[in-house]
Amino acid sequence: MEKWILKNPKNDFNKMSRSLGVSELICRILTNRGIRDYDTAKRFIKPDMEELFDGRAMKDLEKGVLIIKDKIDSGKRIRIIGDYDVDGVISTYILFKALTACGAKADYVIPHRIFDGYGINNGIIETAKKDGIDTIITCDNGISAIEQISFAKKEGLTVIVTDHHDVPFTEDDSSNRIQAAPDADAVIDMKQADCKYPFKLLCGAGVAFKFIQVLYREMNIPEKEETAFYEFLAIATVCDVVDLTGENRILVKNGLRAISNTGNIGLNALMEQTGIKGKEIGVYHLGFIIGPCINASGRLDCAIKGLELLLCTDSGEAARRARELYCLNTERKNMTLAGVEEAVAAIENSSLKNDRVLVVYRPDIHESIAGIIAGKIRERYNAPAFILTDGESCVKGSGRSIDAYNMFEELQKCKELLTRFGGHPLAAGFSLEPCNVEALRMQLNNYSALTEDDLIQKVYIDAQIPVSAVNLATAEALKILEPYGKGNSKPVFADKNISVKRAAVLGANKNVLKLRLLSEGKYIDCIYFGDIQEFDDYLKERFGEEEVSSMYSGQKNNIRLDLTFNIDVNEYNGYRNAQLILLNYR
Template sequence: MSQSLGVSELICRILVNRCIDDYETAKRFIQPDIEGLYDGRLMKDLEKGTLIIKDKIAGNKKIRIIGDYDVDGVISTYILYKALNRCGAKVDYVIPHRIYDGYGINNSIIEIAKKDGIDTIITCDNGISALEQIKYAKELGITVIVTDHHDVPFIEDANLNRIQVTPEADAVIDMKQGDCEYPFKLLCGAGVAFKFIQVLYQYMNVPKHEEKYFYEFLAIATVCDVVDLTGENRILVKNGLEAIGNSKNIGLNALIEQTGIMGKEIGVYHLGFIIGPCINASGRLDCAIKGLELLLCDDREKAVQMAQELYSLNNERKNMTLAGVEEVVATVENSDLKNDRVLVVYRPDIHESIAGIIAGKIREKYNVPTFILTDSENCVKGSGRSIDAYNMFEELQKCKELLTKFGGHPLAAGFSLEPDKVDALRLKLNFCSTLTEDDLIARIYIDAQIPIDTVNLQLAEELKLLEPYGKGNSKPLFADKNISVIRASVLGANRNVLKLRLLSNNRYTDCIYFGDIQEFDCYIKCKFGEQELNKMYSGQNNNVKLDMTFHIDVNEYNGNRNAQIIMQNYR
């Protein structure tokens, strides 16, 4: 494999660890070229849907896009709106309000569309589970095209065989349909919308190079929707990151400037933790239309004002999240909830828009599937985040008689229910759970054991072939054992960086650690004694030895480049 691809055996081992073990897939991974994308016509109903839209444009029919209020939904709406406009469509958009409308298309949105003379509705990042709503739209004579990426609802027959149930739309485009032959099943909603407009552009004779305009937005949506950064997603993110530094979008540039990352090399972290959350903040605490209108804005002064507002909303969301996490932890620790293998925590006063974020934080702390429930307008709403051993969507399926609405993925889901069903849901989710003690043990998986003394700049540079990192393509994690710590020092203006001088096989290597230094010191003191801890910090001979896991990066300082080891875990 190494010889075929022209890369080191270590790189190939890392690829195999990620289940990439055939030449074509590996080559596409190492060289994520935009030409490696599959033809959108392979996706069931996609060509059918584009031909419908082409006819509607020719007939000057009114088209309405129904999006969703998260980053993926906003960007899906943006892509479809810009593309349909480019094709000469008479098009507008609606994004449901998180609190007043809830997720996805609903009867009220359909009735308003009918009243407004809308001929065709096209959904994005929603619609696959809206069986009744789409049936209602069809009864009103509206043409409906669904573009979605979520799991397809199913029923079970007498033999417990699963039968997928899809909406009665004119075209249903979702690669997770059982009879869809599209090879890559992990696109986000914006990815599906992009495949749609790729084919539409061909039929409408729009130059192919105009697709590039959407790359940067696809990267943001793909990272923020936390889909695996493999296959086509990797291609889209890689190309999007290259494009975003030269973005011509006035609104996006205003946001990049407002968040203080203008001029920096923007990576996955900036998309997922800086840019994305600001776009998301409007959908959480206000109306997601604001995030969309920022991206559509062509007035520099107005864009700056909108970016400032989104930035402020995101800071408000951060503070609310911190308070909510503390509240939920206190609830768990002071009740019998901490004995549950599936946490169902009902806190009526938590803002429903941040329930999912809080669920994720609690899941990280306890390493158990977590649902956070809170009061909504007329019901209780819940958001869940899961662990690999627990398929949240399927477990909710077992409790569907208790829920008024639900949907999602194996690792994340949302639902609504009546207040008097909360306790019953908690009991049933735990009763039905097959999680074992072993499932709930947090695990750290390494890619390889590498002697620290063999780490060099050449290796650090070669590892960059595997970027960008994210879900499904985590940053390579290595380990080594029995390493002597010669000296320790604390650096940084905030005294929050630990630097270790290590000795392995008669070679000295520097390592840094960004974790809890006080906890590290307590651990060393407990294991080796206070005297050895003091010797370590003063650089005297000591008995401190560690096993550690670490990342390898390239460090650039004053024009010099060298390999840098960043400790992640120790024992």
């Protein structure tokens, strides 16, 4: 079941349109995204790197930079501790390339997902001490490693944390939150309550980039050298699924411009291997092709392989490494499909289907794909989903959430059952003892304030626009809103009572439906990538098999639908026209 909701914001769209030089439709969409004033709208339409905030406004960032500068000048050894996902790999890449460019004696460690778990640990710290490391700098982790960093300080190490995750907190008797940051020499995370940095949604690579921007100034490295990181920032930002608003929009927009002409040998090899070299690279290519290949090494092998591809200086070696990552990602996709089927069966064949928070324990699912499977389950049931599986010495869990459920805060309520946890409102990971699995499921559901309405999928419509009014100019004008992603979703439009004159199933796998629509005397093509069988069954139930048969043969029929859709530019053999992408129907 779905609930269609037409957004109806109030604003002077005519005035906004004249001041910005864009259509009133664009202004309506901007207002739907909370962008109402001229300056914010102008930055959104023209996202220039000059609009980024000064990193020195971030708590402890300048302090951390000065510590690193002193360590470089003193010839001290610095070790970067990253994370095994795309954001962590790219954060490590940025810091390593920048530190070595500044003359640092730097190396890196990325924890193994299975053997080490998430983030810095005591074993990594002990090894660093034995290796003669003076300073550890974390990236995309560290904010919740309070005990581990305390241990590092006792061992005499200098520690700088760069992270973007939520800061752990406790609550006093009055339910006031008291943040508990680690006792590092510098803690750089804009989520800290006393951090005045105005944009709070950077990914880990974004924080690392802010750090090296200021470091480059201190070390007199030309500002133009920063441009080499733009494409990597775009990949990390998209793959970490942070909101593509504010600074993130600027980083991704500029990174997409740079990536097609990247000079990185490894990235070029990966684009060749995946068949996207030479194409116009968009958010889809970053999030569903490049990112998953880099991520696959951290999921099924060791994330160092993804990092070493990006650091590769030999084209032959880069091609070999790119092939390996591509094959790992293919294996990962097959494992994911099987894992989703297993999780759905577990839900449908048990009382779990009555829960509002889905906690599915499947011991044999590979822990590296638990988060992906949780995301698929979340999409299927429109409910928070945790997938738990057996790790090396405990049960590991990964969750994906809906907007109405802050996963990080809900886990905080159950922290006595967990040995470790961390994450965001919409995604989290944790570990626990096997004996606590059922208790966790019960507590998460008992504490949940989710209502039936929260679990109904909402379809938010930006504007009701007649299908007959859609043309190439409309489709071209909407491109100013790209890139799309979380926080800046592709605009959704709707129209009522549209006649479906013809339908045809296309594609080698027969998984694309092409519809010929008629509205107010105008024909327009529409493509549907959803479940075709479900679409046919719905129409047969509403209109009868004969009408559906007539639709497929292009004969006169009485099928009329309300539709929600995106508007795209379709290009074929040099011909360009507007095309609708069907999302929902009724």
